[in-house]
Amino acid sequence: MDSCSVYGDDHPHLKNALLKNEASEDLDSLWPHDSSNPSFHGSASPAMVNFEDVRGEDSPSPQKPIFPKIGNNAGKTRNSEELILDAFSSQKKRRLSSDQVRFLDKSFEVDNKLEPERKVQLAKELGLQPRQVAIWFQNRRARYKTKLLEKDYDALKSNYDRLKEDFDALYSENEKLKTEVNTLAEKLLGKADHGDHRPIKEEPPFDDDVNKQTKASSAKSDVLDYSDADGGNQRSPTMLELEHGDSSHVVGAISDYEDDDSLGRSLLLEAGNCLTKIEESFYDDLQPNSNCNLGFPVQNNHGTWFWQV
DNA sequence: GCAAAAGCGCCGCTTACGTCA
DNA sequence: TTTGACGTAAGCGGCGCTTTT
Incomplete structure (x- = not known):
């Protein structure tokens, strides 16, 4: 994905906000607030999951968006400007951090469909682009479907084997x-x-x-x-x-x-x-x-x- | 009211990258 | 250090639905 096209040329104000580490304040103005959910700053959807519930103790401040840990440097301490510059200057894919994946998984368990509002809120909380969240949900649904198919196949196969066993026994008795x-x-x-x-x-x-x-x-x-x-x-x-x-x-x-x-x-x-x-x-x-x-x-x-x- | 166009999201398939043994 | 397997983020085209013109 070309992150520059989203946060760079198309949305220079967002890029500037992120570079100043002011994403939360700027993005907050884009959706209504909900004081009952400090994590999402306006979450009204029951399907939303609080990132704090799944974030590890070693995770960064819960009030700030979680930027992806990049490549082999995931464990190293890097300032946010380096991370952002990396993210915007490179066309390469970046894996989501384990915290982000855990959070998305929690949210997926609650509801595997993604409403636009929820998508934006998740993206904001995780420091991702909404499109990244949408893509993650699409891929997650695909993986879930594959697993379900595998499970169904196993069940059908065991049923078939059992029936065949019964039939063979009856046939030999016959x-x-x-x-x-x-x-x-x-x-x-x-x-x-x-x-x-x-x-x-x-x-x-x-x-x-x-x-x-x-x-x-x-x-x-x-x-x-x-x-x-x-x-x-x-x-x-x-x-x-x-x-x-x-x-x-x-x-x-x-x-x-x-x-x-x-x-x-x-x-x-x-x-x-x-x-x-x-x-x-x-x-x-x-x-x-x-x-x-x-x-x-x-x-x-x-x-x-x-x-x- | 109707039809065509545009916009949007999802899905299936595929590609390319990151990771690990 | 190289290599192949595997998982996954993201691209692409098609389809259906809704909104706009």
């Missing part, structure tokens, strides 16, 4: 149960091949598409010759039924095997229990009408489960 069901089905098939060749009674219809494919099938094909009902994935009717959320007929079909031995019956009963368990595990907690399924299966009006994106 795979495990599928394997278990297939094993039981194979055992059942082997049993049927060795013993009773009586055809398994046709299952009652449970859904349009699946029913079309299974209606004319034998009991054997009912278990093994399941065809593609949803895009290439070979799934047994049992699995399809699971996806349709109803295994009651599967459990009911177990009664057709009452003539079998106890092993077959127990296997079937166990399979039925597994199916019930799978249903409970996967579908009971889902909310099909929710817009926040995050990729979990959702049931539409026809009772068909699909993957919502």
